[in-house]
Amino acid sequence: MSSVAEAAARSWGRIYFNALAIPFWGVHVLAIVGIAITGFSWWGAALALALYWPRMFFVTGAYHRYFSHRSYKTSRWFQFVLALGATLTAQKGPLWWAAHHRMHHKLSDQPGDLHSVVQQGFWWSHMGWILSNDLEDTDYSRIKDFAKYPELRWLNKYWMLPAIAAGVITFLIGGFFALVWGFAVSQVLCWHGTFTINSLSHLWGGRRYTTTDDSRNNPVLAFVTMGEGWHNNHHHYQVSARQGFFWWELDCTYYVLRALAAVGLVWDLHGVPDHIRDSTTEAEVDAAASALPDVA
Ligand SMILES: [Zn+2]
Numbered sequence: 001m002s003s004v005a006e007a008a009a010r011s012w013g014r015i016y017f018n019a020l021a022i023p024f025w026g027v028h029v030l031a032i033v034g035i036a037i038t039g040f041s042w043w044g045a046a047l048a049l050a051l052y053w054p055r056m057f058f059v060t061g062a063y064h065r066y067f068s069h070r071s072y073k074t075s076r077w078f079q080f081v082l083a084l085g086a087t088l089t090a091q092k093g094p095l096w097w098a099a100h101h102r103m104h105h106k107l108s109d110q111p112g113d114l115h116s117v118v119q120q121g122f123w124w125s126h127m128g129w130i131l132s133n134d135l136e137d138t139d140y141s142r143i144k145d146f147a148k149y150p151e152l153r154w155l156n157k158y159w160m161l162p163a164i165a166a167g168v169i170t171f172l173i174g175g176f177f178a179l180v181w182g183f184a185v186s187q188v189l190c191w192h193g194t195f196t197i198n199s200l201s202h203l204w205g206g207r208r209y210t211t212t213d214d215s216r217n218n219p220v221l222a223f224v225t226m227g228e229g230w231h232n233n234h235h236h237y238q239v240s241a242r243q244g245f246f247w248w249e250l251d252c253t254y255y256v257l258r259a260l261a262a263v264g265l266v267w268d269l270h271g272v273p274d275h276i277r278d279s280t281t282e283a284e285v286d287a288a289a290s291a292l293p294d295v296a
């Protein structure tokens with residue numbers, strides 16, 4: 001049994017209710033109790049969504065497409081901005097996130113995949129793996145290309161500080177109402193929206209490409225996650241900055257990246273060659289895999 005399987009087999013208490021998980025559940029309680037106190041509010045819902053979409057962009061545009069897959073280039077200072085923005089989502093640090101994600105692609109849905117719905121079930125793949133203190137350490141050997149930057153190592157260590165600061169600032173600006181809707185409700189939505197990619201996107205949707213895993217394409221999840229729901233496309237060709245391979249596949253993260261490229265903040269967005277996009281064979285999957293950054 002792999003160490004991941006052993007971790008996933010631990011008691012619910014140890015996985016979901018360890019010290020690391022206290023802030024996670026605390027924000028959930030704040031959201032639920034806060035809504036009960038303030039009552040439902042359309043202004044509150046609008047505020048939650050206004051702060052949801054930027055956070056989601058940083059998860060997908062920064063943690064996933066930049067730090068995990070290097071699907072585009074940017075400057076050192078903007079790279080830090082991307083990392084800082086992504087820590088506001090309270091999903092651990094940039095090096096931890098990307099190093100774990102690279103393992104997901106290396107062993108996708110095979111024994112040893114850190115969050116496989118096929119191997120370890122829904123709840124582990126959805127959030128058990130990120131809450132479990134068994135997977136708390138960062139394997140720097142998997143993320144050497146970014147671990148060489150001291151500012152990223154610092155942020156990786158103190159990843160919780162920006163998220164806490166975001167909560168405090170939200171409260172100072174807008175009081176309890178803003179804390180509940182702009183911070184807590186928005187954060188809970190961002191967590192579970194992101195987590196669907198590891199759970200539902202390997203379970204629910206169509207498969208255009210014969211990848212070696214169970215990844216799916218799902219327009220609903222693509223909307224919720226700003227394009228990440230085209231997950232079968234992504235497993236087929238991981239280095240692409242766009243995950244919606246066709247114009248009708250909504251990929252809002254890619255549109256934001258195009259806008260950032262237009263003003264010169266990012267560049268060299270990796271596209272999808274026609275022969276990769278149009279082929280569904282295993283040979284093309286192998287060709288796509290060879291385009292991954294060397295993380296050995
Ligand atoms: Zn990926």
Ligand SMILES: [Zn+2]
Nearest residue numbers: 104215231235
């Ligand atoms: Zn996946």
